[in-house]
Amino acid sequence: MVGIVQALGAIGDLMGQSGDPEAATSWIEELEKAFDLLRCTSEDKVILAMYQLQGNASTWWRASKDIVFPEGTVPMWDAFVEAFNGKCFSDTAREQKMAEFFRLHQNQMTVDQYEAKFAKLSKYAPKLVEDPVDRARRFREGLKPEIRIVLIPFNLNDYNDLYERA
Structure with missing residues (x-):
């Protein structure tokens, strides 16, 4: 399963000054197509997406994940996407x-x-x-x-x- 998601490519410095919000949106859409194919649960989607984050995106997520998903909270895809879009798409x-x-x-x-x-x-x-x-x-x-x-x-x-x- 990870191999299929890896083939979609990672998201790295989209959150930097040269970031392209549309590229971030496209990345989410491509992930969602793979997730539908794989019949992933909401939690699996978050885990696989987190695995793909690199550079500024990974740094942002490490700093934000406990706010988005407080301890004891099950990671939900919609919450991840909302947080991700909030960061990538002003x-x-x-x-x-x-x-x-x-x-x-x-x-x-x-x-x-x-x-x-x-x-x-x-x-x-x-x-x-x-x-x-x-x-x-x-x-x-x-x-x-x-x-x-x-x-x-x-x-x-x-x-x-x-x-x-x-």
């Missing part, structure tokens, strides 16, 4: 990504490129897209006017249907 960076999502329009992108960007940025504004109808509406509003006008008569409220028709 409120300012999160707000910038949310603002980028608000401003997102298709412009010169293809529909596929727009959809990929929409999906990537929507995770930074989950409350705006948790309702499927709101997700579809927001996607439709960002499409080029000439595409949006053609889709309006269909009154599509399903994101996938809307994307396919676009």
